[in-house]
Amino acid sequence: MDKLQELLDEFEEKIKKEDLKNVDKDDPNGQYNFCIPKIKNYFIPFIRENLQEINYIGREEQFFQSVFNREYLIEATIFYVETAKTRGVYDDSKTKRCNSINDFLIAFGKFYELVLRINFV
Numbered sequence: 001m002d003k004l005q006e007l008l009d010e011f012e013e014k015i016k017k018e019d020l021k022n023v024d025k026d027d028p029n030g031q032y033n034f035c036i037p038k039i040k041n042y043f044i045p046f047i048r049e050n051l052q053e054i055n056y057i058g059r060e061e062q063f064f065q066s067v068f069n070r071e072y073l074i075e076a077t078i079f080y081v082e083t084a085k086t087r088g089v090y091d092d093s094k095t096k097r098c099n100s101i102n103d104f105l106i107a108f109g110k111f112y113e114l115v116l117r118i119n120f121v
Helices: 003-020 030-053 060-067 070-083 094-120
Strands: none
Touching: 003 030, 003 060, 003 094, 030 060, 030 070, 030 094, 060 094, 070 094
16 A cells, blocks of 8 residues: 555544544534545645656655645645536636635645644654
């Protein structure tokens, strides 16, 4: 299994545990349903493609410690906004784009807090 998949699996496990602490919420799987698709379907593929482009496959730890920066996060966010489809909202809607940016950055923040910071910082 590759390192990105391991990070995603770890993230899924930790988010599920956090959701178990919030059983009184309307959606007991709220963080899982909110964060996992954004990281799994957009952030990880974006990073995987960039790792391949700059020849860092197998060196994910080094990538996140010394290469990954604000610019990559901005590009990943743009990738998400341009790629993700939101139900009931036109693709060029400014509301969709603003909400998508916020949603993606919240999901990434959780991924960073629970996985990247612990493993690579």
